[in-house]
Amino acid sequence: MPVDKQKMNCCEKLSKRSLIALNSICMLSALIAIIGGVVVKINLGSYLNHLAVGNLKTATEFLATAPIVFIILGCFITVISLLGCCGAHLENLFLLKVYKVTLLLVLSALAVTAALTFTFKSSVQQALFIALTNFFHTYNNTREVMDLIQTNIDCCGVNSSLDWNYNDIWKERAQEISDRDNLILGTSPVPDSCCIDIEAGCGLANSAEDVSTGIYTDGCAGKFWNYLSANGDTIGISGLVVAAILLCSIVFTCFVINYVDESGDFVI
DSSP: OOHHHHHHHHHHHHHHHHHHHHHHHHHHHHHHHHHHHHHHHHHHHHHHHHHOSGGGHHHHHHHHHHHHHHHHHHHHHHHHHHHHHHHHHHTOHHHHHHHHHHHHHHHHHHHHHHHHHHHHHHHHHHHHHHHHHHHHHTHHHHHHHHHHHHHHHTOOSSSBGGGGGGOHHHHHHHHHHHHHHTOOOOSSOOOGGGBSSOOTTTTTTOOGGGTTSSBOOBOHHHHHHHHHHHHHHHHHHHHHHHHHHHHHHHHHHHHHHHHHHHHSSOOO
């Protein structure tokens, strides 16, 4: 057999086997993307539903949608990867071409979603601070949101627990609760959702002298931003990793298609 023919056969084998291997990796990556999307959706869902107002509306709606997009794409990639494996194994030119075009579409969708995730994530920080400040100063109307955040993020106030000392709406409410339920009112009361171990009246008894005892002192703006940022990074990085794998699959698919077009058959 001529040397150039031997080299061609070697390249055909390498391309075919690499394509099958990459599709196996794609299916694994798709599974990871699905799991990651589900986890992020569960973790962020309750917060983003409450925060999808005002300055945060556009960004939070996108962050809430991005995990769903990744779950759908993950399922789609799994099906397409099976198609690619079948096309390579059966040496079917039509299946390979359909596979290549579909991968290009999926790659574009993943790249756009990942890029938009990073873009929106960077624009959320300032809007998040403004939104939390608004929730804080309208505590009677937004108590559910603030309590949800403080309880689950282990934080208190916007910048620190001392913020509650300057919230007149909360101070009036704290006095009303204290009088109604005959509870002790400390010099620096905070909502019960700030307590490390939550029980009725635990925050009302807080005093400036022992402000660090029994309550969280870190502000919610910084901790919540770190929480959102980490989840946003998970979405974006997962998308970029899967996109890189898909790009390699497209390259090897082009090689395989080229060899099939030239020779009309495959060397197994």
